[in-house]
Amino acid sequence: MPPAADNPPASRRPGRPAAAKAGNAGQREQLLDAATELFAQRGVAATAIKTIATHAGVTPALVHYYFRDRDQLLDAVVDERLQPLVEQVFLPAAADSADPAAMLVGIAGRLIRTAAATPWFPGLWIREIVGADGQLHQRVLQKIAMQRAGLVIAPLAAARARGEINPGLEPALLMVSLIGLTLLPLATTHIWRRLPGAKAIDSEALVRHVSALLAHGLAVSPQAQIAPPPSA
Amino acid sequence: MPPAADNPPASRRPGRPAAAKAGNAGQREQLLDAATELFAQRGVAATAIKTIATHAGVTPALVHYYFRDRDQLLDAVVDERLQPLVEQVFLPAAADSADPAAMLVGIAGRLIRTAAATPWFPGLWIREIVGADGQLHQRVLQKIAMQRAGLVIAPLAAARARGEINPGLEPALLMVSLIGLTLLPLATTHIWRRLPGAKAIDSEALVRHVSALLAHGLAVSPQAQIAPPPSA
Amino acid sequence: MPPAADNPPASRRPGRPAAAKAGNAGQREQLLDAATELFAQRGVAATAIKTIATHAGVTPALVHYYFRDRDQLLDAVVDERLQPLVEQVFLPAAADSADPAAMLVGIAGRLIRTAAATPWFPGLWIREIVGADGQLHQRVLQKIAMQRAGLVIAPLAAARARGEINPGLEPALLMVSLIGLTLLPLATTHIWRRLPGAKAIDSEALVRHVSALLAHGLAVSPQAQIAPPPSA
Amino acid sequence: MPPAADNPPASRRPGRPAAAKAGNAGQREQLLDAATELFAQRGVAATAIKTIATHAGVTPALVHYYFRDRDQLLDAVVDERLQPLVEQVFLPAAADSADPAAMLVGIAGRLIRTAAATPWFPGLWIREIVGADGQLHQRVLQKIAMQRAGLVIAPLAAARARGEINPGLEPALLMVSLIGLTLLPLATTHIWRRLPGAKAIDSEALVRHVSALLAHGLAVSPQAQIAPPPSA
DNA sequence: TATGAATGAGTCTTCATTCAT
DNA sequence: CATGAATGAAGACTCATTCAT
Numbered sequence: 001m002p003p004a005a006d007n008p009p010a011s012r013r014p015g016r017p018a019a020a021k022a023g024n025a026g027q028r029e030q031l032l033d034a035a036t037e038l039f040a041q042r043g044v045a046a047t048a049i050k051t052i053a054t055h056a057g058v059t060p061a062l063v064h065y066y067f068r069d070r071d072q073l074l075d076a077v078v079d080e081r082l083q084p085l086v087e088q089v090f091l092p093a094a095a096d097s098a099d100p101a102a103m104l105v106g107i108a109g110r111l112i113r114t115a116a117a118t119p120w121f122p123g124l125w126i127r128e129i130v131g132a133d134g135q136l137h138q139r140v141l142q143k144i145a146m147q148r149a150g151l152v153i154a155p156l157a158a159a160r161a162r163g164e165i166n167p168g169l170e171p172a173l174l175m176v177s178l179i180g181l182t183l184l185p186l187a188t189t190h191i192w193r194r195l196p197g198a199k200a201i202d203s204e205a206l207v208r209h210v211s212a213l214l215a216h217g218l219a220v221s222p223q224a225q226i227a228p229p230p231s232a
Numbered sequence: 233m234p235p236a237a238d239n240p241p242a243s244r245r246p247g248r249p250a251a252a253k254a255g256n257a258g259q260r261e262q263l264l265d266a267a268t269e270l271f272a273q274r275g276v277a278a279t280a281i282k283t284i285a286t287h288a289g290v291t292p293a294l295v296h297y298y299f300r301d302r303d304q305l306l307d308a309v310v311d312e313r314l315q316p317l318v319e320q321v322f323l324p325a326a327a328d329s330a331d332p333a334a335m336l337v338g339i340a341g342r343l344i345r346t347a348a349a350t351p352w353f354p355g356l357w358i359r360e361i362v363g364a365d366g367q368l369h370q371r372v373l374q375k376i377a378m379q380r381a382g383l384v385i386a387p388l389a390a391a392r393a394r395g396e397i398n399p400g401l402e403p404a405l406l407m408v409s410l411i412g413l414t415l416l417p418l419a420t421t422h423i424w425r426r427l428p429g430a431k432a433i434d435s436e437a438l439v440r441h442v443s444a445l446l447a448h449g450l451a452v453s454p455q456a457q458i459a460p461p462p463s464a
Numbered sequence: 465m466p467p468a469a470d471n472p473p474a475s476r477r478p479g480r481p482a483a484a485k486a487g488n489a490g491q492r493e494q495l496l497d498a499a500t501e502l503f504a505q506r507g508v509a510a511t512a513i514k515t516i517a518t519h520a521g522v523t524p525a526l527v528h529y530y531f532r533d534r535d536q537l538l539d540a541v542v543d544e545r546l547q548p549l550v551e552q553v554f555l556p557a558a559a560d561s562a563d564p565a566a567m568l569v570g571i572a573g574r575l576i577r578t579a580a581a582t583p584w585f586p587g588l589w590i591r592e593i594v595g596a597d598g599q600l601h602q603r604v605l606q607k608i609a610m611q612r613a614g615l616v617i618a619p620l621a622a623a624r625a626r627g628e629i630n631p632g633l634e635p636a637l638l639m640v641s642l643i644g645l646t647l648l649p650l651a652t653t654h655i656w657r658r659l660p661g662a663k664a665i666d667s668e669a670l671v672r673h674v675s676a677l678l679a680h681g682l683a684v685s686p687q688a689q690i691a692p693p694p695s696a
Numbered sequence: 697m698p699p700a701a702d703n704p705p706a707s708r709r710p711g712r713p714a715a716a717k718a719g720n721a722g723q724r725e726q727l728l729d730a731a732t733e734l735f736a737q738r739g740v741a742a743t744a745i746k747t748i749a750t751h752a753g754v755t756p757a758l759v760h761y762y763f764r765d766r767d768q769l770l771d772a773v774v775d776e777r778l779q780p781l782v783e784q785v786f787l788p789a790a791a792d793s794a795d796p797a798a799m800l801v802g803i804a805g806r807l808i809r810t811a812a813a814t815p816w817f818p819g820l821w822i823r824e825i826v827g828a829d830g831q832l833h834q835r836v837l838q839k840i841a842m843q844r845a846g847l848v849i850a851p852l853a854a855a856r857a858r859g860e861i862n863p864g865l866e867p868a869l870l871m872v873s874l875i876g877l878t879l880l881p882l883a884t885t886h887i888w889r890r891l892p893g894a895k896a897i898d899s900e901a902l903v904r905h906v907s908a909l910l911a912h913g914l915a916v917s918p919q920a921q922i923a924p925p926p927s928a
Numbered sequence: 929t930a931t932g933a934a935t936g937a938g939t940c941t942t943c944a945t946t947c948a949t
Numbered sequence: 950c951a952t953g954a955a956t957g958a959a960g961a962c963t964c965a966t967t968c969a970t
């Protein structure tokens with residue numbers, strides 16, 4: 001298979017400026033958009049600057065003009081695209097800290113709705129958050145996420161201590177569980193959509209699914225009718 | 233920072249063969265090991281063949297000698313490393329089809345224990361399963377996973393129809409939820425481990441956490457005391 | 465012996481641009497020149513892109529900048545160097561179609577004079593026209609040559625039918641014979657020049673030689689005083 | 697287009713020995729055969745040793761076992777395949793030296809018949825004789841050919857001095873003309889065969905064509921009714 | 929602001945060759 | 950005899966980056 005050529009999105013060939021024209025002020029934004037989208041689709045390591053430029057209808061040299069460096073482009077994507085979105089999801093959570101379970105379900109809902117409106121978000125997150133190594137931004141991402149996670153976990157741990165949530169759960173894991181229940185499905189829609197009975201699942205259905213799972217899962221066990229699996 | 237140099241694992245410099253003697257028969261296996269591990273750590277696209285070779289203590293040319301092609305190396309990793317592991321996790325599930333909820337919890341347990349014993353597994357899966365794009369293995373992976381998923385979903389859908397599991401759940405989504413609750417945490421241990429109260433979480437704790445979440449989450453709601461979130 | 469090193473033509477080391485100033489517009493042309501010449505001398509398959517670049521005083525990467533691909537470089541050589549020359553030789557021939565023999569002698573003359581002025585032409589033609597195999601240009605060359613050949617052969621066949629030229633000749637072969645009598649000698653000058661009595665042979669002498677051979681050879685036999693050879 | 701893979705000739709996969717088995721004595725010959733054929737088809741520079749080995753049903757290492765070196769393989773092809781054929785064509789010519797024109801026509805006939813029986817001969821000759829540079833064997837080839845050519849040219853020059861052959865001809869060029877009229881057509885059959893009226897031309901037709909052209913062309917001009925072309 | 933030209937470094941791949949068995 | 954394993958060197962191509970205009 002050809003390694004995903006640099007063909008611009010069907011319109012706007014390098015010939016002349018572009019779509020919304022937008023003066024030249026929009027070019028930086030367009031580049032960030034293209035970069036973000038391509039990073040999410042193909043992965044950061046597999047996306048050449050030339051590809052980004054072509055998709056934005058400009059020259060590779062212009063990318064360097066605006067962002068100096070590949071690294072700084074990555075930083076810009078994190079700072080100006082990823083981080084704002086994360087804020088948007090987590091900030092409202094602070095208010096809910098009284099009822100941690102509701103807070104978690106609330107975050108899940110916002111996460112899904114936000115991600116559904118910003119298709120590149122889940123893919124970028126899932127892809128680039130894994131792996132201790134490479135892309136420097138991880139560090140940035142980690143910082144973002146770690147702080148947010150801390151704010152969520154403390155109330156959960158307290159609630160568990162008070163016997164308000166299922167004692168089988170690890171508060172520290174609930175944040176990852178949340179990501180796994182929301183962003184991973186959203187990032188892999190193209191895969192599970194083909195499963196029987198999946199065509200009709202939209203983001204609201206996902207919200208319901210996750211809410212049901214979380215709400216019941218968090219609740220204190222009335223009677224655990226399902227035995228825990230044997231220790232292999 | 234330099235993009236992750238090719239320094240071999242601190243021992244066995246190109247000088248002479250290596251490890252367990254194993255004749256030269258082991259060379260191919262060592263290469264597959266190195267490749268698998270590096271793919272999981274750094275991502276496929278970010279892993280140069282030279283890096284793999286160096287980690288196995290050989291020349292890049294030898295990688296081509298054994299695998300001809302980068303593509304065929306990827307194929308080999310999928311066929312000889314990834315696929316067997318997947319089988320190991322899903323095959324025993326067939327027996328459980330009578331009690332779908334138990335089956336799911338069973339898969340989760342095996343998945344976590346398997347992955348804990350094979351550190352590269354979660355990272356490789358999460359990383360390379362996302363994104364409709366390039367790496368051909370996706371196709372292979374999809375095939376592997378789709379079939380397995382089908383076998384799991386049918387019983388779940390039946391059970392839901394019989395009113396045995398929470399009607400708020402989407403059977404087609406449960407497979408992804410499962411992956412999200414098991415492999416994603418395992419792939420990101422290095423991140424959440426730093427959270428307060430997380431140092432002590434080992435794979436058995438994760439099994440308990442996921443089992444609790446799933447078992448309760450799947451159970452038919454006695455009374456859903458947590459209200460679904462408003463429609464934004 | 466080392467396989468023909470990449471030493472540039474003794475002047476203009478990578479240091480600075482070159483030649484007739486010509487701005488940088490000439491760079492592409494210089495590369496085409498170098499490529500054409502080297503292809504003719506050493507053969508296409510034996511000419512590395514690095515060699516071409518070095519001979520033009522630039523980096524291999526620049527060759528890719530201008531021609532993307534090795535294949536496209538070959539295409540450019542055919543389209544921008546070879547084809548124009550062929551046109552120049554064959555186009556004037558159309559006028560002569562009344563007297564096919566004269567037309568053939570005319571083509572021979574133009575071919576020799578053109579080739580003498582463009583030393584790479586005979587070598588490139590002879591070398592790369594042979595062999596049904598690889599180099600895609602063959603296809604192009606064939607097309608070029610086939611059409612031209614067709615225009616020449618028809619009148620010859622007609623003339624033979626009218627008894628105006630030697631009936632022992634095959635019209636379809638006369639085109640190859642022509643090439644063999646003109647381009648092959650020109651491509652192998654360096655060999656036969658060393659023969660006794662050959663030092664003084666210049667292109668005009670070759671024109672005379674070929675004209676004499678063709679003119680008499682085409683003429684209707686007055687009396688074939690030389691017996692055909694026995695059937696082995 | 698894929699660069700002509702190494703697929704062995706439809707039978708005899710590396711699995712076990714081969715066709716005629718012939719003991720192992722024949723292997724060297726088989727390798728020489730394969731090499732000769734491939735050199736003629738694809739050109740020397742474009743033929744990898746691995747390809748030759750595959751075509752002969754053996755390992756590349758075995759090629760080195762028999763011929764030590766690529767260069768020595770080339771030498772062997774020249775010495776054991778090309779040279780004998782050339783002898784066969786030119787040796788009988790010595791007898792004819794009394795009538796040089798007949799001698800030339802005789803050589804042409806033998807050349808064509810020999811080449812027709814040894815399909816690789818014309819291609820190899822034409823391809824590898826051009827170009828002063830590369831393949832070391834040229835030197836060998838030149839020596840072979842130069843001596844033969846000398847023996848032919850002397851009588852021709854004498855005959856011309858006696859007024860027995862067309863004075864417009866250059867004796868030193870007649871040898872090349874001869875090659876051009878015989879080997880070039882034979883090496884390019886695959887091209888001109890597609891011309892109208894060419895399907896039926898076999899090697900005997902070629903012998904007639906060349907004999908006619910040479911016999912008349914050599915003959916002393918009764919009256920040169922075709923004017924020489926103007927000096928450009 | 930924007931780009932075409934140019935390059936050094938790096939990646940994948942092929943190839944001739946060697947050597948122990 | 951014959952081969953599988955192994956490699957150094959070289960070739961094609963890509964890429965991030967710089968710079969003069």
